[in-house]
Amino acid sequence: MDKSQAKQKIASLTKQIKHHADLYYTKDKPVISDQEYDQFFRQLQKLEKEFPELSAEDSPSQRVGGKPLKLFKTITHKTPLLSLDNAMNFEELEAFDERVRKGLGLGEERVEYVAELKMDGLAISLLYKHGKFVQGATRGDGKNGEEITQNLKTIRSIPLTLAEPVDLEARGEAYLPLKDFAALNEERETAGEPRFANPRNAAAGSLRQLDPKITASRPLDIFIYFGLGPDMKKHSDVLDYLAQLGFKTNPNTEICSGLSEVKNFVEKWEEKRDKLPYEIDGIVVKVNSFPDQKKLGFTARAPRWAIAYKFAPRQAETIIEKIDLQVGRTGAITPVAKLSPVKVGGVTVKRATLHNEDEVKRKEIKIGDYVKIQRAGDVIPEVVSVIKAKRTGDEKEFQMPKHCPVCNSELYRPEGEAITRCINAACPAQVKERIRHFCTREAMDIEHVGPAVVDQLVEHKLVKDVADLYGLTTKELESLARFAEKSARNVIDSIQNSKDRPSDRLLYALGIRMVGRIVASLIAQHYDSLEDLFDIKAGELEKIHGIGDKVASSVERFFAQKENHKLIERLKKDGVRITDQKAKGPQPLKNKTFVFTGGLAMMARPEAEELVRSLGGHPSSSVSKQTDYLVAGTEPGTKYEKAKKLGVKIISEKEFDSLIKKA
Ligand SMILES: [Zn+2]
Known part of the structure; x- marks a missing residue:
């Protein structure tokens, strides 16, 4: 080329x-x-x-992501990013509304507010010059922030070019969706790195990376909520304008007429916050009219025309009755606190993860302790702290056992790692967890095969590993309790339907230590087939950006085992896709049929036909109703007349050329 x-x-x-x-x-x-x-x-x-x-x-x-930086530059915001006053309850919200009405000289008239979800993320400023993204920074202390332009460029919902060539400063909140937050923490834990305490810390930690490639590997997103356009009279106009320019604004934003509608909005989202894919910690309420905002002005530290209503933290106090041990698919032993049931933000919580032995020690957790627990979205609740003042002296120290609670083999904790493991690969707890993981939605997405079904399958020795799933018959299933013909059929169909998942899903589904969804997709981008990984060396994998030495050696170790080759070969034999199609180019002519007639000036006929094929179209030698285009060169033949009669679109060679280039 x-x-x-x-x-x-x-x-x-x-x-x-x-x-x-x-x-x-x-x-x-x-x-x-x-x-x-x-x-x-x-x-x-x-x-x-x-x-x-x-x-x-x-x-x-x-x-x-571009080249790594040595350190971040500090920049001064042109106008400071102010913090907002908080309202902790409806009385404080009412007081705010009263102050606003008084400030505007209103009686009982309703003020028009805009209510927005308050993201648990990191405030960001984005500068555009002539519609091009030129600088991005953190809020910092409001006056000075850190310049993180390269890192922000990795967030795909931040437009690099706006729909109009304007100069503009946009402000928004960068965040990590909850499911990615959980996946990231899981990866960090298996890699022996500390977990992020909440999605906001994870977003901040991801954006304040000197190597933008690390930021690029984290699926951050952003909602923009401010950016002044010309002649704007209202905050709601700004939001419309921002969306027009190509920014992502939060669709769950509402204009509220008066305080009662604001309250309804707050109540609605306090109840629905668990349904959101991201964490919110409150509602931001702003006076919609800019002239009114101006009239109200600012106090020393915050605008008088806005307030942040804070949801009650989803924390509660309860007692740790007992500490159970869970055996994960990689043999990791996780201590889990069994709690006296307690309501936290409308959900009854009975268990909280304690992560590992060191966490239990660090937080000084004992059995019988009163503890504060906290939850975010669907993420498993955590113990935040022990309430030591309530100790009676009867609390018991937690001891990590020496033997697996399921298979009784000796447990092992590698030097420098926080996690204790059962290293018996045949441990029934691990077998079950591996199969469960394989079937999850993020992995092979096998419907109808939930934890209870997996238990049955393993306990009745129908399935010893994931490849056995594909050999299951309806007859075998029908022999199990609670299975009828239809439910058995559903299970088999779901299993069969999972054969064609992309290879990164399979790679993730295999449950290799330290290989989360992000790592799996990075590896799959570089190898067409899982078989290409059979002799993989850690050094080779480390060349892939975003893959560290620990992850690389874990992958090498997995594929060094011949049993794992056999497992993958069995999957392949059963028709499970282990190879992705070679990278194809864009297919702008997809499913379009082309016929050529007459002499072509720019290229030979076979060349033109090959070009159509490479762009996803079909070249054909005869005209029919199915023909999408007839490309007519010099002195076209009878095909020309036929195309005309059938109403097929006739284009010149030049038009054909521009059709390709436009695509
Ligand atoms: Zn075990």
């Missing part, structure tokens, strides 16, 4: 990627699969590597 072809190709790939990124990250309505998106992306990266002079500042490839 020469430079001018590369330039065209880069332009067309950039356009495609931006379009699909917008649908996916900003509008949440993807039309192509993640794999197809990745393929566009990798093609672009390859071309930009070949022709570095053609890579643009706002190229989507900037999203993967």
Whole structure:
């Protein structure tokens, strides 16, 4: 490919990627699969590597992160990012409304407010010049923040170019979705790194990385809530304007007429906050009208026209009755506190994870202790602290046992690691957990095979490993308690339907230590088939950005075991997909049928037909009703007349050429 072809190709790939990124990250309505998106992306990266002079500042490839920094630069915000006053209850909210009405000289009239969800994330400022993203920074202390432009570029919902060439400062809240927060903590724990205490810390820790590639590997997102356009009279206009420019604004924002509607909004979301995919800790209420905001002004530290209503923390006090031990799929022994049942934010909690032996020691947790527990979304509740003042002296120290509570083999805690393990691979607890993990939604997504079914399958020796699932018959299932013909059929169908998952899902499903969804997808991007990993060396994997030495040696160890090759070969024999199709280019002509007639000036006929094929179309030699385009060169033959009669679209060679380039 020469430079001018590369330039065209880069332009067309950039356009495609931006379009699909917008649908996916900003509008949440993807039309192509993640794999197809990745393929566009990798093609672009390859071309930009070949022709570095053609890579643009706002190229989507900037999203993967630039060079690591030595330290962050401090920048001063043009206008400070103020904090808001808090309201802890409805009385304080009422007092705020009264102050606002008084300040505006109103009687009983209702003030128009905008109510927004308050994200548990990190406040961010984004500067645009002529519509281009030029600088991003943390809030810092409000006046000074840290410049983290490179890291922010990795957040795909932050537009690098706006729909209009305006100068603008946008403000928003960067956050890590709860499921990614849980996955990240799980990965950190298996890698022996400390867990993040909450999603906000995880977002901050991810954005304040000197190596942007680490940030790029964390699925951060952002909601923008401020950015002044020309002639704006209301905050709600700003939000509309921001969305028009291409920013992601939170769809759960409402204009409220008066305090009673604000209260309804608060009550609604306090109840529904568990249903959200991200953590919120309250509601932000702002006076909608800008002239009114101006009239109200500021106190020394906060605007008078806004307030943050804080939800009650989802914490509660209870007693640790007992500490159970759970055996995970990698043999990790997790101490779990059995609690006196207690309501926390509307949900009854009976258990809380204690993570590992060191955590129990660090928090000085004893059996019988009164503790404060906390939960966020669907993440398993945690013990925050012990209430030592309530100790009676009857509390008991927790001892990590020497033997597996399930298979009784000796437990082992590697030097420098926090986690104690059962290293008996045949340990029934581990077998069950491996199969459960394999079937989960994020892994092979096998419906109808939940924990209870897995228990039955393993206990009746129908399944010893994940490959056995694919050999199950309805007859075998029907022999089990609680199974009828239909439920057995459902299970078998779900298992069969899972055979075609992309290979990164399978890689994750295998439950290799330290291989979470993010790592699995990084590895799968570099290898077409799981068989390519059979002789993999850690050193080779470490070359992949985002994969550290511990993860790499864990993968090497897994694939060094011949039993694991056999397992994968058995899966393959059963028809489970272990290879992804080779990276294909974009397919702008997908399913379009082309017929050529007459002489072509720019290329030979076979070449043109090959081009159609490579872009996903079908070349054909005869015209029919199914033909989408007839490309007519010089002196077209009878096909031309036939196409005309059938109403097939006839285009010139030049139009064909621009059709390809446009794509
Ligand atoms: Zn065991």
